[in-house]
Amino acid sequence: MEKRYSELTPYELNQEIGMLKEKARKAEQLGIVNEYAVLERKITMAQSYLMNPEDYNSGEVYEIEGDPGVHFIITYMNGIFAWGHRIHNGVENKEEEGLPISMLRTKVE
Incomplete structure (x- = not known):
């Protein structure tokens, strides 16, 4: 079962952001624009949970x-x-x- 971003530790959030960035890079290279946009939004959301x-x-x-x-x-x-x-x-x-x-x-x- 996946955790919500609000339930993750800063370490886990940074791991998630790294994984999402790698997926986004691959989607961009393959020209999958919709997937790239979704992954960028997920990255933005995860980064917000690292902020106050x-x-x-x-x-x-x-x-x-x-x-x-x-x-x-x-x-x-x-x-x-x-x-x-x-x-x-x-x-x-x-x-x-x-x-x-x-x-x-x-x-x-």
Whole structure:
């Protein structure tokens, strides 16, 4: 029976991330785009469990990994997910979305 990421130790999470990265590399080499995308999402989720959600607070703005020029303002936290809105060119998107905290990079002052 497989454990959830939330039940794994940091060591086990790092092992899982390494295995997923290897599978993703192989999927990319074979041109299996859908499998590669799923594995990348799993890696992002596993990495989030290695981070401390208490380091993220509502009202803070972060850069989004893989989305240059777009920022994210946190409305609230729920576990490893930061819920809020994307900001592009100073305009805040109306739709609320949740991002795993491993997708949030440098805090914008």
